[in-house]
Amino acid sequence: MDAGEAENEEVMVSNEQSSEDSSDSDDSDLVEDVSLEDMAAISKLETDLEANPNLYDVNLQYITVLRKNKMRARLKEARRSMQERFPLGEKLWLDWLEDECAEKRKDVEAILELFELAVKDYLSVQLWMQYLQFMGDQAASADFNKESLEAFRDVAERALTAGGIHLAAGAEIWKTYRGFEEKLAAEGLDGDKQVQRARSLFHRQLQVPLVGNSEVFVEYQHWEDAQKDSQGLPAHVQKGYEKAQAAVKLRQAHEDAVASDKEANADLLAAYMAYINLEEAHGDPGRVTVLYERAVAVFPVTHYLWLQYARYLETHIKLPVAIKSVYERAVRNCPWVGALWARGLWALERGGLSDEEHAAFHARALQAGLQSPEDYLEVQLARIDCLRRKGQAAYAKTKEAFEAAQELLSVYFPDWVDRSLQLTAYRADCALRLGDGIEEARAVWNAALKTAAGRYAETWAGFITMEKAEQNMHEARVLYKRAIGRKLEENGQAVLCEAWVRFEREHGNPEEQLHAELKCEPILAAAASAAAAAANEQAAAAAQAAAEKAPKLSPEEMKRLRQERDPNFKGRKDSAKAEADAAAMPPPPPPSRMPPKRKKGLGYQELPSAKRHKSQDVTGTDAATAPSGSADESTAPVAKADAQAVPMEVSFASAGAQDVKSINDSGETMAATSASPQETQVNGGEGPSGPSGRPSAAEQQFYKDNCTAFLKNLPFKTEEEQVEKFFADCGGTKAVRLLRGPDGRAKGLAYVEFPDKDSLEKAVAKNGVEFQGRMLSIEVSRPPPADKAPRGGGGRGFRGGRAPGRGEYAGGRGEGGRGRGDGAFAGRGAPRGRGWGDRGGRGMGIRDDRVVGPTPSKLPPYHAKIVDLSGEGGQRLRRQAEKNGDTAPKSNADFRAMFLPRNVQKE
Known part of the structure; x- marks a missing residue:
C-alpha cells in the first residue's frame, strides 16, 4: 500500500468517526451552544434573504455562520437554495461534499448527485480527484464487482476528458486512475488483461503534454521491468513522449504566467488570452476547451x-x-x-x-x-x-x-x-x-x-x-x-x-x-438660420468660457506689457532676469577675429572722439538691424569706428559710377548693389544680407511677405530652433531670422515668417506669453507697399559732404521702411543727396557728385577766418598754390566773374 492509499483510508476512518458522533443530530438543529451574537446574525441574514434571495454575498455569509455552529438542517437547505441560483466555487463544493460524506455515508445516491452538480460548474481537478476517491471506495466496499468497476472507470474517463490534459495538474488524475488499475493488477484480478489496462494508461499518459511526465517515464520503466511479460516502450509511444515533452517546453512560459498562485487581474486575463491564442493556432480543440474552462473558473x-x-x-x-x-x-x-x-x-x-x-x-x-x-x-x-x-x-x-x-x-x-x-x-x-x-x-x-x-x-x-x-x-x-x-x-x-x-x-x-x-x-x-444662430451662440459661449478661464494680470504685469508693446518706451530693464540674460550673451570676439578696418581712401578725415549723432551711422549693417524706428545701443564699437573713418565714396568704390547712378535714380537699397568684403566679414560671412544686414534684392521678398511677425524681448541666448519649437503649435514656420550686431551678439529681436495667415494669427495671439522667463512681444510685421519698399519714414538724411574748394553743404535724404525724409540742411546751389535707413533707422546722405563728408554736428566748431585775397596775403597764397600745382584761391571778384553775367559785371 502506498502513501496515497494510506491517506485515503485515514480520511475514511475519520469520516466514519465524525458520522457516528453526529448521527444523533442529523434531523434537528441544536441551538443551545449557539452564541447570542451568531443568533442575531443568523436572524438578520434570514430576513435579508427573505427579502431578496438573489444576493450572493448574503447567501455566502449565511452558509458560513450555519456551518460554524453545526446547524446541519438549515445548512443543507441554505446550500441547496444558493446552488439553485448561483454556481458554487471549488471550496464551497469541497466543504459541502465533506459534510455530506461525513453525515450520509450510506446515502450514496445523494452524494453522487452532489458530485455530478459539482463538476458541472467549473473545471476543478480537486473535485474530480475527490469524486474518483469516492468511487474507488464504493468499488472496494462492493468487492470490486463488475458494476462498481465500470462506474469507477466511467467517472475516471470523464475526469480525463475534463482535466486530463491540464498541463500543470492533469497528471494527478492520471495517477489516481492508474493507481487504481495497478492495485487491481497486483491483486491478480483479471490476470493479464488487467496488466494490459495499467500498461495502456502508462502509454496514454506519456503521450500527453503534462508537467512531471519525465518522472512518470522512469516509474513506467521500473513497473515494466517488474512484469513477467515485459515488452519495453513501443516506438510509437517513445515518439509520442518526445513530442509531448517538446510541447510542454513550448507552453511552459505561458503556464507559468497563469499559475494558480497568480492574482486574478487584467494581467492574468491577458495571459490566459495569449495562451488560448497559442492553442488555437496549434488547432487542438481539446486543449483549447480546457484552457477556456480554466479561464472562466x-x-x-x-x-x-x-x-x-x-x-x-x-x-x-x-x-x-x-x-x-x-x-x-x-x-x-x-x-x-x-x-x-x-x-x-x-x-x-x-x-x-x-x-x-x-x-x-x-x-x-x-x-x-x-x-x-x-x-x-x-x-x-x-x-x-x-x-x-x-x-x-x-x-x-x-x-x-x-x-x-x-x-x-x-x-x-x-x-x-x-x-x-x-x-x-x-x-x-x-x-x-x-x-x-x-x-x-x-x-x-x-x-x-x-x-x-x-x-x-x-x-x-x-x-x-x-x-x-x-x-x-x-x-x-x-x-x-x-x-x-x-x-x-x-x-x-x-x-x-x-x-x-x-x-x-x-x-x-x-x-x-x-x-x-x-x-x-x-x-x-x-x-439653416437656426443652425447659424446656434453656431454663433456656441462660439460666443466658448469665447466667454475662455475669457473666464484666462489668467488675470496684476497691475504691474499690465504696465510692463504695455511698455513692451510701446515702441517709444526706452526705459531700461534692470531686473535680475535681464541681467542674467546679459551675462549669458556671448563674449565679443578676440582681437584676432575682429573685422579689419577699411582702407583709408580719398577724402578721409579723422573725426574727433565725441559721440556721434544717431543719424550719423552709415553702415548698412547697423541701419538694417534697428527695427520700428528705434536706435539700438548694442551696436558694436568696431562698426561705429569704421563708419566714422570711411567716407561714402569708398563704400561705392567697388560698385562703380554706373551702380551709384542706378542707386541715385531708382532708390534701391545700397546693399542690393554694393557691399564691400569687409561688410561681408562683419555680417558673419553670409554676404551683404547677413544676420544683421539688410536683405539683398533676391531676399527682399522675405520682408514683403504679409505672413511675417516681428518679435521683441527675446532672451539673448535664444536659438532659431527654440523659436521654431515655440511656434510649432501655430502651424510651423518657414524662416526665422534672429537679429544680431556686427560682432555676432544677439539683439533680442527676430523676424519669423509663417506659411499662411492662419499661422500668423495664431502666433500673434501668443503676444505677452512668457518665453524662457520673459514676456514676449509679438506683432505683425508691416512691410511697405511693393512700389515703395524698402523706404521708411524715420530716416533722416545726412547733410551733404563738404566738397573740396566749396563751402556748401549738400542736402541729404533719408529712406527707410516707412517713407522718405529730406535732409535738415541744404546749401545753396548744392545738389541734393539721397540716403537709406531700415524701418525708420538712421539715413545716409549721398551727394550726386559722390563726395560725402561727415555731418556738421560731428565736425569741430568752425570759426570762419576772413582772408583778404586782394592784398599781399592773397598774392602769397596764390604763389603757394601754383608752386604746389593746386588751383590758386579765388577772391570774391573771381567768383563774381565766374557766376554773374557779363552785362551785370559791366554794370
Whole structure:
C-alpha cells in the first residue's frame, strides 16, 4: 500500500468517526451552544434573504455562520437554495461534499448527485480527484464487482476528458486512475488483461503534454521491468513522449504566467488570452476547451470570455450538448447580459430543442434581471426569431410575442425610444409577409407614430420606406406631407424635407416637385438660420468660457506689457532676469577675429572722439538691424569706428559710377548693389544680407511677405530652433531670422515668417506669453507697399559732404521702411543727396557728385577766418598754390566773374 492509499483510508476512518458522533443530530438543529451574537446574525441574514434571495454575498455569509455552529438542517437547505441560483466555487463544493460524506455515508445516491452538480460548474481537478476517491471506495466496499468497476472507470474517463490534459495538474488524475488499475493488477484480478489496462494508461499518459511526465517515464520503466511479460516502450509511444515533452517546453512560459498562485487581474486575463491564442493556432480543440474552462473558473463573471468560449464551440466542436451546457453555465454566471441569453436561445433552436424548452429558457431570461432595454430587446427578438421561422402556423404566437415585448419595454423603460426601429419594423414586416398584409403593417406603423417614436424622423422614414418598397408612391407622398407638418426632434423636419424633394425629383412630375420645393424651402431656410444662430451662440459661449478661464494680470504685469508693446518706451530693464540674460550673451570676439578696418581712401578725415549723432551711422549693417524706428545701443564699437573713418565714396568704390547712378535714380537699397568684403566679414560671412544686414534684392521678398511677425524681448541666448519649437503649435514656420550686431551678439529681436495667415494669427495671439522667463512681444510685421519698399519714414538724411574748394553743404535724404525724409540742411546751389535707413533707422546722405563728408554736428566748431585775397596775403597764397600745382584761391571778384553775367559785371 502506498502513501496515497494510506491517506485515503485515514480520511475514511475519520469520516466514519465524525458520522457516528453526529448521527444523533442529523434531523434537528441544536441551538443551545449557539452564541447570542451568531443568533442575531443568523436572524438578520434570514430576513435579508427573505427579502431578496438573489444576493450572493448574503447567501455566502449565511452558509458560513450555519456551518460554524453545526446547524446541519438549515445548512443543507441554505446550500441547496444558493446552488439553485448561483454556481458554487471549488471550496464551497469541497466543504459541502465533506459534510455530506461525513453525515450520509450510506446515502450514496445523494452524494453522487452532489458530485455530478459539482463538476458541472467549473473545471476543478480537486473535485474530480475527490469524486474518483469516492468511487474507488464504493468499488472496494462492493468487492470490486463488475458494476462498481465500470462506474469507477466511467467517472475516471470523464475526469480525463475534463482535466486530463491540464498541463500543470492533469497528471494527478492520471495517477489516481492508474493507481487504481495497478492495485487491481497486483491483486491478480483479471490476470493479464488487467496488466494490459495499467500498461495502456502508462502509454496514454506519456503521450500527453503534462508537467512531471519525465518522472512518470522512469516509474513506467521500473513497473515494466517488474512484469513477467515485459515488452519495453513501443516506438510509437517513445515518439509520442518526445513530442509531448517538446510541447510542454513550448507552453511552459505561458503556464507559468497563469499559475494558480497568480492574482486574478487584467494581467492574468491577458495571459490566459495569449495562451488560448497559442492553442488555437496549434488547432487542438481539446486543449483549447480546457484552457477556456480554466479561464472562466478564474474569471467567472467576465461575460465576453463566455461569449468567446461559446463561439469557439459553435465553430469548432459543433456538439449541441456541449454548446448548450456552456450557455447554461454562462447565464448562471452572468445573468444580466442579454447577449448570452439571446445566443443561448439561438443555440437551442439550432440544437433542435422543443419549443417548450425554448420558451422556458426565454422566461428565465426575462426574470434574470437584465440591465438595459437593449438587453431585453435582444432577448425578445431572439424568441421572436424562433417563432417567425415556424411560418404562418405560429404567427399567432409571433404576434403575441411582439405585443408582449412592446408592453414589457413600455412598462420597464417608459422613457426609452427604439430609435433603431428593430421591433416596429420587424413586426410590420411580419404582418406584411405572414399576417393580413399592408393594412396590418400600416396599423403597426401608425401605432408607432402615436408614441414617443413619432417625434423622430426615423419612424416616418421607416414608414415611407415600406410604402415605397410596395410601390405605393401616393401613400408615401401623403406621409411626407404629414411629416413636415409635425414638430420633430433633432431637426427632423429639415431632414424629411430634403428627402421629400429628392423623392419628387426621382418619382414625381414637375408640378409635384415644384409643390414640394415650395413647401420645403421655408422650413429649410428656418433650419439653416437656426443652425447659424446656434453656431454663433456656441462660439460666443466658448469665447466667454475662455475669457473666464484666462489668467488675470496684476497691475504691474499690465504696465510692463504695455511698455513692451510701446515702441517709444526706452526705459531700461534692470531686473535680475535681464541681467542674467546679459551675462549669458556671448563674449565679443578676440582681437584676432575682429573685422579689419577699411582702407583709408580719398577724402578721409579723422573725426574727433565725441559721440556721434544717431543719424550719423552709415553702415548698412547697423541701419538694417534697428527695427520700428528705434536706435539700438548694442551696436558694436568696431562698426561705429569704421563708419566714422570711411567716407561714402569708398563704400561705392567697388560698385562703380554706373551702380551709384542706378542707386541715385531708382532708390534701391545700397546693399542690393554694393557691399564691400569687409561688410561681408562683419555680417558673419553670409554676404551683404547677413544676420544683421539688410536683405539683398533676391531676399527682399522675405520682408514683403504679409505672413511675417516681428518679435521683441527675446532672451539673448535664444536659438532659431527654440523659436521654431515655440511656434510649432501655430502651424510651423518657414524662416526665422534672429537679429544680431556686427560682432555676432544677439539683439533680442527676430523676424519669423509663417506659411499662411492662419499661422500668423495664431502666433500673434501668443503676444505677452512668457518665453524662457520673459514676456514676449509679438506683432505683425508691416512691410511697405511693393512700389515703395524698402523706404521708411524715420530716416533722416545726412547733410551733404563738404566738397573740396566749396563751402556748401549738400542736402541729404533719408529712406527707410516707412517713407522718405529730406535732409535738415541744404546749401545753396548744392545738389541734393539721397540716403537709406531700415524701418525708420538712421539715413545716409549721398551727394550726386559722390563726395560725402561727415555731418556738421560731428565736425569741430568752425570759426570762419576772413582772408583778404586782394592784398599781399592773397598774392602769397596764390604763389603757394601754383608752386604746389593746386588751383590758386579765388577772391570774391573771381567768383563774381565766374557766376554773374557779363552785362551785370559791366554794370
